[in-house]
Amino acid sequence: KQEVTQIPAALSVPEGENLVLNCSFTDSAIYNLQWFRQDPGKGLTSLLLIQSSQREQTSGRLNASLDKSSGRSTLYIAASQPGDSATYLCAVSFGTDKLIFGTGTRLQVFP
């Protein structure tokens, strides 16, 4: 069964810290992987999309890496800010019609 797991479920860090969020998946034959941000009571906003042929993608203070052979992706957030507080979800495309979401990591950055 194809599964996507995100650990930890929650994380609390002080402002300014660099942090890493983890996403693991059970099948290395993926099409691509997306990282999303979800604020309380809101929809999901796409942050980064990594194709299976890519190793990483960067947007501002965010960097996402992909290691298909080990079934892992990481989202690196540099110099975290209170405004980064949200739930971060990864979603893996295992084919053109199969997108599986992880349950997310709830991040709190305190001043």
Add this chain to the structure above:
Amino acid sequence: DAEITQSPRHKITETGRQVTLACHQTWNHNNMFWYRQDLGHGLRLIHYSYGVQDTNKGEVSDGYSVSRSNTEDLPLTLESAASSQTSVYFCASSSTGSTGELFFGEGSRLTVL
């Protein structure tokens, strides 16, 4: 700016009633999706459409239906609401199917009493 809007944002209904959740997008995307989000399950796909008159069942489609009569709208209907359908529902659209960047609405919170 292009957007995707859902209505109503909150709804309370009774078991057995029919409920329709609306989704309207101005991205001109062919591909539209309905997900439900529940604690401990992440987002699960209910139905999806790759164009007008096209609809497909997702992972958790029992008790739900959709219709696609134009590019902009994909309403989700619960034929006979059940308490197990209490959830937050998200509509999404994409220009390149489920493998492309997804744009989400803000969600509809449904409570079935």
